Amino acid sequence: MTVSLNRRHACAALASLAAGAMLPAAAQTAAYPGKPIELIVPFAAGGGTDVLARALAEAARKHLPQDLIVLNKAGASGAVGWTELANARPDGYKLAIITVEITMIPHMGITRITADSLTPIARLNADPATLAVRADSPLRTIEDLLAAARKNPGGVRVGNAGPGSLGHLAAAALEDKVGVSFNHAPYRGANPAVLDLLGGHIEVVAVTPVEVATYVAAGKIRPxxxxxxxxxxxGWxxxxxxKERKIDLVIGGWRGLAAPKGTPPEVVAVLRAAIAKTLQEPALRDTMARQNMGEGYLDQADFNALIARDNATFKQLVDRLGIKA
Known part of the structure; x- marks a missing residue:
């Protein structure tokens, strides 16, 4: 009798554990988010991606019951942070900002991580590439820059946010278009490149407007x-x-939000709804305008379509120019 009762209790306990293993997952999804969410910024603090992420995290407080905790994980033109996201548990508690570079650097051999390794959620903004110099630079126009590069091939140092970054490919595309040669100087994010420009260590930066907007407004940098x-x-x-200068070249970037591949659709739906509302917050919109961040919200389906187009475009560019890490 004792053995029978013990067996019955053991079976009941196992059944209870099995039911419990299923219920918490559903309950966790229904209650998502039940704890703070880590938001990886795959570039150094102070750059445009970091600025947007921190402004987004603040504005999202009204639309998510838990905080977004921004963590900078810089390196390999974004690949360090995106690799961490790809390897994370797909439960919605670790997200990352992805940028257009995720459609570039895999083709250069920098990483095997692609947008297909993740779950893109929404595009947050879109920006053109820009070339900028110190305010006291003798290079006053784009024609001055090109003339200097022709006079001294490989002598004009152009900083960028890392190998395969938007700035790197934009400058390389300009070289190809007009037949000049730059000395590409990669950094661990746009902000270190901008600081070296201000320090006189390089002559030019190839970034996005947001990454130099503060210094342009202060009269320290001239696009x-x-x-x-x-x-x-x-102000620009x-x-x-x-194109106005008779150079037919248009290259732009974007920043978006992504989760690990396999994140439950219910969790993704919560994030999609929260981000759509967050991007309408006046404080966030004001920050983006002051920083010269172009608006460019896209929901998940349109964002995925854009990623596919950019991936094809930049693969062709990287292959044609022979750019490898």
Whole structure:
């Protein structure tokens, strides 16, 4: 009798454990998020991606019951942070900012991580590439820059956020388009490159407007051109496009939010809804405008379609120019 009862209790306990193993997962999804969410920024603090992530985290407080905790995991043009995300538990408690570089650096052999390794959720903004110099630089125009590069091939140092970054490929595409040669200087993010420009260690940076907007407003940095179809606003109205200067080159970047591959659709739906509302917050929109961040929200389906197009475009560019890490 004792053995029978013990066996019955053991079976009941196992059944209870089995039911419990299923219920918490459903309950956890239904209650998501039940704890703070880590948000990986795959570049150094102070750059445009970091600025956007921290402003997003603050604005999201109204639309998520838990905080977004920003963590900088810089290296390999974003690959360090994205690798950590790809290897994370797909429960929605670790996210990352992804940028256009995720459609570039795999083709250069820097990483095997692609957007297909993750779950893209939404695009947050879109920006053109820009070339900028110190305010006291003798290079006053884009024509001055190109003339200097022709006079001294490989002598003009152009900083970027890392090998395979938007700035790197934008400058390389310009070289290819007009037949000049730069000395590409990679950094662990845009902010270190900008600081070295201010320190006089390089002559030019190839970044996005947000990454130099503060210094442009303060009169310390002067943009030479933007690689967009049209001029941009917020104090940059006088900055010409390359197309205006008879250089038919348009290259832009974006920043988005992603989760690990396999994250439950219910969790992704919560994040999609929260991000759509967060991007309408006046405080976030004001921050983006002050920093000259172009708006460019796209929901998941349209974002995935954009990623596929950019992946094909940059693969062709990288292959044609023979850019390898």
């Amino acid at each position: 030479l051109a933007v690689m967009s179809e049209q001029r941009i606003a917020a 109205e006088a900055v010409p496009t390359l």
